[in-house]
Amino acid sequence: MAIFTAAAIAAAIGISQGFIATAVAFALNAAVYAAASFGLSYAAKAISGQKEQKNTDNFGVQGKLTGGGAVPRSFGLGYHMTAGSLTYANHHGNFGDTPNAYVTQVIALSDLPRERLVGVWVNGQRITLAAGGADAGTWGSSSIGYPVPEFIRPHNGEGGATPHLWIKYYGGTQTAADAYVINAASSADRPYGVNRIGRGICYAVVTYLADENLWNGFPEFKWELSGVPLYDPSKDSTVGGSGSHRYNDENTWGGDGDDYPVVHAFNILRGFHYNGVWLYGLQNMAPARLPATNWITQVAKCRATIAAAGGAEPVYRCGGQINVDTQAANALETILTSCQGRLSEIGGFYKVHVGEPDTPTFAFSDDDILSTEAQLYKPFFSLSESVNGIQARYPSPAQGWNYDTAPAYYRTDLEMRDGNRRLMASPQFDFVPYAEQVQRLQKSAIEEAQRARTHTLVLPPAFWIVEPGDVGAWTSVRNGYDAKLFRVDSAIDQDNLDVTLNLTEVDPADYDWHTGTEFVPVIGGVVGSIPPPAQGIADWSAQPYALLDDTGLARRPAILISWAGDTLGVSAVQFEVRLASDGSHVTRGRTERVTAGSLIITQGILPATTYQVRGQFIPSTPRDMLWSSWIGVTTEDIRLSLAEFDAAVAAQVTALQRQMEDRITDRLQQIEARLSEAMSRGWIDKHEIRSQIFAQFGAAYAEIGRVDTVAVDAHTAVASLETTVTARFGDVDASITETAQAVATIEGWANARYSLALTVDGVATGFDLFNGGAGFTSCTFRADKFEVQFPGYNGNSPLPVFTIGTLNGSPAIGIAANMFLDGTLNARVIQAGSISTLQLAVNGVDLPNIINGAVSNTQLFDTPPASSSIGTTLLSQNVAIKSGKATMMLSAEWASPPANYAGSRPASAIAFYVDGSLVRQFTWSYTLYGTSGLHELYTPFSVHHTQKNLSDGVHNFQVRIVNYGANYSLLAGQLYITDFRR
Known part of the structure; x- marks a missing residue:
């Protein structure tokens, strides 16, 4: 809170100056002491043991989104944060197969225009704005809005990089309602009309995907704003400043003064208006009642820079949100707290004094004091009024605009003075979102509060021009003062033109600051929630699978996926299947039976086709999950059967x-x-x-x-x-x-x-x-039966064509096949249901073998060990082939040569012969695993060849050595000859 003299407070709450004078005349000592208490700043009052008034107004930070019809209007001063007030919300639109997948909210942020959007926090995370940021006009895009990069991710298994959050900002100068809200979000039960322009209102439109894996309910937003542009008298050359600001032209307002508490106080006293209509502050304040010289001087004290940890910065800045139902006096006190400021009212004129004491404007000695008038001297505070340490609270942007506690400022020398007691104060700087400035305020407040010497005395009419806030130099032999500085906290005019002054000692050294030795770096805590790292799906695998009927016959191809079914915090598993050839989508799905650990996929699955499958856990509570890599799997070649x-x-x-x-x-x-x-x-x-x-x-x-x-x-x-x-x-x-x-x-x-x-x-x-x-x-x-007789044939005996009966309890017809003219039964005359697929055979091969692998015969022959002579026949076998196609596969292993072998190592070759003719020759080189004189080791080898177009019958198959490394021997192997039915 800002601090007033007694007269200033009386003016603020409507009590006449004459009433104050009468009260003082009635009880001078009490009034003077009261005036002295008002001379302290808010921080100094807190640490001097005086009870500060509980502030029930909303100042500085509004961290929760409000809504409803009873929300007061508000606006921002300086760099600040607000959650805003909700004015419209609705679900709408489809995303893939999900209806009402989008949520759009319209959030009012300021009831005065031209605030700039400086930053946005979403669920405790500060997002990245587009290059150039958001000015006071329209920002985002002409459609749905600016896609927030921190929230671009896959959506519930849809895949791809999908924006999940869009933001659009209007700075109060807009002339039309938001087209996207009208055309996309508006509905019959929740209409949003073209008349909802929001003239003069800064507001945001947010649209987000209602993704259960990302948002825990609705996302929470915090909006950092620049504050409204303000009139700065120090930048108005027509009133003694330097610049183009003109009070009657709001388009000239704005600049660095928007962050200074003196400029904030000046504008509150002049009042805030929109389109000529008063909104907040005092009304009809004449500019002459705010002496320009005083206010420009104090603005300059705020603008002056001081060395800080992050570089030079202004001495005093502040920012916060003000609700229009807040009393102006309370708002002024809160603002002036940020600069150790005091506001005084003298004869209807308001002056302000901030920070360290100004240059003395008058001087006096003991000889100037009227000894005939009563005097009051207070040399020190009582113990109940003493405070020797301070730890303030303030809104910290680095902590997501949550209130942070500054590093405590202790004075061990003062603790010893107070009987080794640590007497702490905990003021709250609602309008100071600057960590180092808070620490400077703590120190200056402690130092100022130790100025216990206060004097109340009467000076002659020559000092009648002295005003509250002035600083005088007092030389006193009696008190041992040599031009000691005192601040005038109140000045009360007597009827005889004498003046009663209430003085408090001041020292410019109280405001000295050395960043290198006095600033304590603030160690930031965790902002918002810490999401767990993105979790992948454990033990993910995919393999071909066959669905069998009750006879064990493979009927359908499928894919079996599996995962770790004992994973905690997982509510479901989702999967996607695509073609490996072109990546086109095949199917997707999910299962809530996580503990089963596996699932059979049949939808859209074709035989002998290569697919790619990936999976992802769906968490039981919102958090990021990762898709697995794509796993290739080729389905079994299971075709439709006669069944x-x-x-x-x-x-x-x-x-x-x-x-x-x-x-x-x-x-x-x-x-x-x-x-x-x-x-x-x-x-x-x-x-x-x-x-x-x-x-x-x-x-x-x-x-x-x-x-x-x-x-x-x-x-x-x-x-x-x-x-x-x-x-x-x-x-x-x-x-x-x-x-x-x-x-x-x-x-x-x-x-x-x-x-x-x-x-x-x-x-x-x-x-x-x-x-x-x-x-x-x-x-x-x-x-029961049907017979025919062709005259002159079969001894004129009739032949039965078919017989009627029952089969398994159902009517059936038995047909005499020899009644077909050519003696054969063609497929076009097969009656459905009359052939058992398990009994059907083709060339002696039963149906299961035709369907499953088409293999009718596999024979295995052992190959004997072979010497090194070229042309050796390893094996010669006669095998009966029915289908016309056979595969020969030889698996064997070379043995090591003697350790002292140093000869050449020619490549080896082996050949397959069918019926005496060479059909395939295989050649390979050796691999050396040691140096000369050491054994050489060789891995087993396997070669195969498929011979087609063989006639049905017995064929001779041979394996021969074509070339052979000297001193090597071939260990025993095996030859497989497989007869395929396709």
């Missing part, structure tokens, strides 16, 4: 059969309906003839019946004939029923049906012919 063909054909045939049956059944039902209708409806013309003959004796009964019916009307013509022949004896009966029906309608359709049924004891045979037009015909036979 798939069988199922597909069966399904198609069944569907067609059911479709046809449904259509025919529909037509038959229509015929039945017409005939039934013929018996009941009123036909225009209908005729019917019935005839019946029968014979009966005891249990024997025989009958022939016939019914002929014709009927027509305006819509339908129906003709039917039914003849029944019946014979029955007791419980045994037999019957023959012949039915002929024909229907034609005005709707354009007609049907004809003829059936013959032979029934014996309930078992019916026969046939049923139906014709409903194109696509609606059928011929149904009910019998």
Whole structure:
């Protein structure tokens, strides 16, 4: 807080100067002592043991984002930080397959324009702004905003370098609402209209991907701003300064004075306006009431530089946010704390004094003091008022704008004076975000607070022009003063023009500072959270896999991925599969069964294809995770088998059969309906003839019946004939029923049906012919077998074509294959479901061997040890080959020569012969593992050759030595001869 004289405080809170004078006249000693207490700076008051008033206003730093309708307006002075207030937020947009993947927020930062964006903190991390930074205009981009480089990373397995955070800043001079928020973020339930321009308001638009691996809820932002441009009287040549500043032209404002506390105080006293409307501070303050000479002089004291650890810097700077509901007096006190400042009011004029005492403006001696008036002298503080150490708190930009505690300043000499007691004070510098300046303030406050000598005395009218804040030189034999400096903390005019002065000793040496010996470097702590290092996926592997059916037959190719299933802090595993040939995407997915440690991938996987697979852990709490490297894997060559063909054909045939049956059944039902209708409806013309003959004796009964019916009307013509022949004896009966029906309608359709049924004891045979037009015909036979007879052949004996029966409880037809004209059964006549794939064989090779590897025969032969003679036949074997292709593979090992062997080492060669003809020769050189005179060691070798286009039958395979290093011997090996079926 800034410090006022008694008169200045009275003016600030609205008490008249006359009231103060009356109070002082009534109780001079009490008033003078009170005035003396107001003469101390805030820091000095804190360390002198006086209780500072608890400040309930928001000063300096607003670290939490606010929102709602009750947020007061605010603006910034000097370099400061604010979290701002939320004015709009909404989810929107898709990222890949993720809906509402983006979040956009509009955050108001200042209710006065032209503040510059200096820096941004996101979740405790200061981000990198684009080159040139953000000025007071529009910055970011014309669309979504500036992509923050610290938050460019893959998103939830989507891959690639994807920005996750975008920022856009408006400096209050904008003339239109943000187009991106209107077009992308606005929705029907949360509209953002074109009228939301925010004239005169500095605000930011942030958009981020709602990535659960990155953000723990919503990201937190802290915005570093420059403060609003201020009028600096020291830069106005029309009032005694030097420069182009003009109070009536805000476009001329701004500069280094924006960081100085005296300039802040000056502008609060003049008041802040926007477009001519008052916003904050005093109103209608005449410029003459702020004497320019005084204010320019004090601005110069702030601007003066001092050697600091980081180079020369201004002596006093400050910055912070002010809410407009803050009392101006409290704001002034807080600001002037940063410069050991005091504000005084004399006759309606406001003056300021900062830092070390000014040059003396008057001098006096003991002879000038009116001895007839009361005097008061206080030589030292009481113990309860003494403080001999200080440790202040301040907002630290290096610590993410959290409040930091400065290194304590101790005075051991003062502790001894106070009875070896350490009496500490802990003031708070809300407007001082500068570490070294805080330490300078600590020292000067301690030194100033030790100036215990205060005098209250009365001087004659000649000193009537002395004002609070002035410094005088006092020479006193009685007190031992030789031009000792005293500051005037209050001056009270008497009715007889005498003046009562309250004086406090001062010493410019209290403000001396030597960075090299007095500055204590601040050791920064951890800013924000420390994320764990990015974690990779442990024990990641991928290999080909085959899906088997219940018979053990490989049916589908797949990829088996695996990982360390006992990894802690992991909620899921995600994977990606791409083609190795061109990197094109195949499939991606995830599983929450982390502890399983493996997963089979089948989607989109083809046989005999090389893929690349990578994986990544998904953490249970937000943190960075790394993708594994791409692992190549080639799937097994598993093709579709007859099982798939069988199922597909069966399904198609069944569907067609059911479709046809449904259509025919529909037509038959229509015929039945017409005939039934013929018996009941009123036909225009209908005729019917019935005839019946029968014979009966005891249990024997025989009958022939016939019914002929014709009927027509305006819509339908129906003709039917039914003849029944019946014979029955007791419980045994037999019957023959012949039915002929024909229907034609005005709707354009007609049907004809003829059936013959032979029934014996309930078992019916026969046939049923139906014709409903194109696509609606059928011929149904009910019998156990079907035979045909070609006249003149086979002794006129009929041959069965097929037999009806059941297979596994389902109807089936057995076909006589020799009924095909050429005696063969072609694939086009194979009925689905009639061939067992496990019993099918081609040239003696069963189906599993055809599908799995196509290998029908593998033989192994041992090769004997070989001498060094060239042309030696190592092996000669006759092997039966069925398919026309064979692979020969020889695995053997050379032995070491004698240790004293020093001869040449020619290359060795070995050859394969098939049926006496050379088909392949292999040559290799030796590898020396020692020097002359030492043994030479050789690794085992393996050579192979595939011979195609062999005829079925027995073939001779030989292995011969073509060239051989002297004194070497070939140890026993093995020859594999494999017969492939493809």
